[in-house]
Amino acid sequence: MQFIDLLTQKERIRATLLQRIEGILDSGQFIMGPEVTELESKLATYVGSRHCISCSSGTDALLMPLLAKGIGAGDAVFTTPFTFVATAEVISLVGATPVFVDVCPDTFNINPVLLAHAIDEAVQRGLKPKALIPVDLFGLPADYDRLDTLAKAYKLWILEDAAQSFGGSYSGRRAGSFGLAGATSFFPAKPLGCYGDGGAIFTDDDELDSLLRSIRVHGSGVDKYSNDRIGINGRLDSLQAAVLLEKLTIFDEELDARQRIADSYSKRLEGRLVVPRIPAGYRSAWAQYSVLASSMEERDQLMQALQKAAIPSMIYYKISLHLQKAYNNLGYKAGDFPVSEDLSGRIFALPMHPYLKEEEIDQICSVLLA
Numbered sequence: 001m002q003f004i005d006l007l008t009q010k011e012r013i014r015a016t017l018l019q020r021i022e023g024i025l026d027s028g029q030f031i032m033g034p035e036v037t038e039l040e041s042k043l044a045t046y047v048g049s050r051h052c053i054s055c056s057s058g059t060d061a062l063l064m065p066l067l068a069k070g071i072g073a074g075d076a077v078f079t080t081p082f083t084f085v086a087t088a089e090v091i092s093l094v095g096a097t098p099v100f101v102d103v104c105p106d107t108f109n110i111n112p113v114l115l116a117h118a119i120d121e122a123v124q125r126g127l128k129p130k131a132l133i134p135v136d137l138f139g140l141p142a143d144y145d146r147l148d149t150l151a152k153a154y155k156l157w158i159l160e161d162a163a164q165s166f167g168g169s170y171s172g173r174r175a176g177s178f179g180l181a182g183a184t185s186f187f188p189a190k191p192l193g194c195y196g197d198g199g200a201i202f203t204d205d206d207e208l209d210s211l212l213r214s215i216r217v218h219g220s221g222v223d224k225y226s227n228d229r230i231g232i233n234g235r236l237d238s239l240q241a242a243v244l245l246e247k248l249t250i251f252d253e254e255l256d257a258r259q260r261i262a263d264s265y266s267k268r269l270e271g272r273l274v275v276p277r278i279p280a281g282y283r284s285a286w287a288q289y290s291v292l293a294s295s296m297e298e299r300d301q302l303m304q305a306l307q308k309a310a311i312p313s314m315i316y317y318k319i320s321l322h323l324q325k326a327y328n329n330l331g332y333k334a335g336d337f338p339v340s341e342d343l344s345g346r347i348f349a350l351p352m353h354p355y356l357k358e359e360e361i362d363q364i365c366s367v368l369l370a
């Protein structure tokens with residue numbers, strides 16, 4: 001059994017994708033070819049944003065808006081410690097200080113109630129609160145109503161980390177469209193993934209859009225040999241854009257399948273394990289289906305039982321970022337973020353992809369319910 005099955009999906013798109021790839025090979029337009037423009041237009045429409053700026057990874061999709069907004073030394077950027085390292089890494093890369101805020105125990109997303117306190121504390125430490133990066137963990141958008149209100153009150157701008165949530169929605173709005181900008185990832189294992197690295201930024205802000213397009217190509221001005229600012233090589237290549245265009249044609253169907261699979265898991269596992277809670281009005285993209293055991297010991301036993309039955313499972317995230325060696329310099333200690341630390345000790349993710357069969361779900365659940 002696969003944790004994520006990309007091969008079944010590949011068979012569905014193989015013929016049309018090969019045609020597209022052949023077209024690119026014949027045209028020789030490997031960088032910024034017409035597929036990139038077509039993809040950006042389709043993704044912007046899908047998300048409901050004025051602009052989509054494709055780029056080389058989800059990490060660069062987070063980094064580029066921070067560069068565009070001039071975030072740097074002395075600035076505080078708020079996010080959670082219960083996320084993939086890239087969310088905090090980009091804050092450090094631009095020289096700013098990541099300030100962690102604990103997550104809600106049921107949604108695993110940033111807790112708005114704790115945010116206000118963290119902002120006040122950052123000011124007392126002499127930092128300038130500038131931005132907030134909520135993470136839509138495992139595919140579920142964060143609580144943007146409350147986050148927007150707080151962000152306005154404290155004059156922060158929001159960069160949505162939608163790396164895992166492309167396809168998810170809240171209150172009729174698609175993930176990627178929240179905040180000043182939304183950043184997503186097309187890493188192969190993501191709900192919409194390419195065959196390599198890729199990412200995209202969404203924004204309604206015209207000025208930010210043109211800054212991001214410049215930063216994506218070494219801070220280019222009128223052409224790429226006139227450089228107006230410091231940028232990066234952050235382009236998505238034409239072949240990856242072609243993969244994404246083909247996958248987009250079956251994406252909504254795949255999202256429905258993910259939802260059916262999540263419902264099927266939850267129906268069987270509820271009462272035995274803590275299953276994901278999706279609040280009213282939200283839709284998850286189900287990048288992961290993660291459950292909570294009652295203790296670390298029980299998680300280890302269950303994961304071992306799954307392994308014995310040749311069923312893969314994973315832990316996202318085993319160590320909260322504030323306890324990672326790379327963030328020792330921030331001065332956090334065990335106990336600072338009790339919800340994140342508790343989740344790290346009990347959480348584990350089950351196989352999740354649109355082609356998971358009902359018999360496989362039965363098999364997985366029977367091991368967990370034994």
Ligand SMILES: Cc1ncc(COP(=O)(O)O)c(C=O)c1O
Nearest residue numbers: 057058059084086087163185187
């Ligand atoms: C929450 C989150 N943010 C950012 C990233 C970074 O994306 P990428 O791997 O495409 O650079 C990931 C990818 O794993 C992620 O899960």
